[in-house]
Amino acid sequence: MGYAALRSGWTERFHDPSISVWQLSMGVLAVNWGYLICGPMRTSALFPLMVIFAFGAFALRWRQIAFLTVLALSSLVAAVVMRALYPQWVPAQGEITALRVDINNLLMLSVALTALAVIAARLSGLRQKLRDQRKALVHALAEVERLAVTDELTGIANRRSMQLLTDRSVALSSRKLTPFSVAILDIDHFKAVNDDLGHAAGDAALTAFAHLASAKLRNTDMLGRWGGEEFLLVLPGGPDGFGCVLDRIRAVVRNSCVDARPLTFSAGVAHHRPGETTDALLARADLALYEAKGAGRDRYVAVD
Secondary structure, eight states, X not given: OHHHHHHHTGGGXXXXXXXXXXXXXXXXXXXXXXXXXXXXXXXXXXXXXXHHHHHHHHHOOHHHHHHXXXXXXXXXXXXXXXXXXXXXXXXXXXXXXXXXXHHHHHHHHHHHHHHHHHHHHHHHHHHHHHHHHHHHHHHHHHHHHHHHHBOTTTSSBOHHHHHHHHHHHHHHHHTTSOOXXXXXXXXXXXXXXXXXXXXXXXXXXXXXXXXXXXXXXXXXXXXXXXXXXXXXXXXXXXXXSHHHHHHHHHHHHHTOXXXXXXXXXXXXXXXXXXXOOHHHHHXXXXXXXXHHHHTTSSSEEEEO
């Protein structure tokens, strides 16, 4: 009846179309019925219960497994009581030799262990799948975290990351713990590179500049793309520490070209004043950058 219901699709209307609880319950009752009628062989009839509960571990929730356990124990108790009260219900089996009992136990255990081995192999496959999924999830999360703080084109820190760094630096400087300066760097005549050579050349110029400048920073300095052709440089230390860093960057960038065009940049530098906000600090650096451009580019200007 259950097979016909499954094959006909009638069980598709249920939350569990495979009617796992019903099938396993029928198996439990069949095992205990076998225990009732098997006489001296009845102990081996209980082996299939292991297989039934092993399959149930994959398909059932804990409440359903608890129900199945209660059903198995109660039906087994009923079988024991019926054997004691109605021995005439147990078919006569004649003389049972020890060899016959051993063979019967061996056959039943072989069936049970084979089924359990299949289940164990499936469980091992599930564990490996979970390990692979966990590794993939860790990799995906790491990639998401990397993309959240990294500029996709240049591979250096993005604006969000630099904003957070600047905010933290402002908080430390305001407590007179770690003074620092910021510099806004802008590649000179970048629009002409895009217009004359195309956006691919412009992307190459941005990437080259980011890599060249990053190679000349101190361990404590941080460079990130601020937007377009602008980069933000955070320089921990006193107001006199930025000059040598920017001079090194200018020197290495001047020796680089994009499609035969030399790379230069202008920069505006501002040292943080205790109590000054991030926006005010960046605004002063931006004004210094415009002064550097107005003075002929390829230079930096620092403001007090």
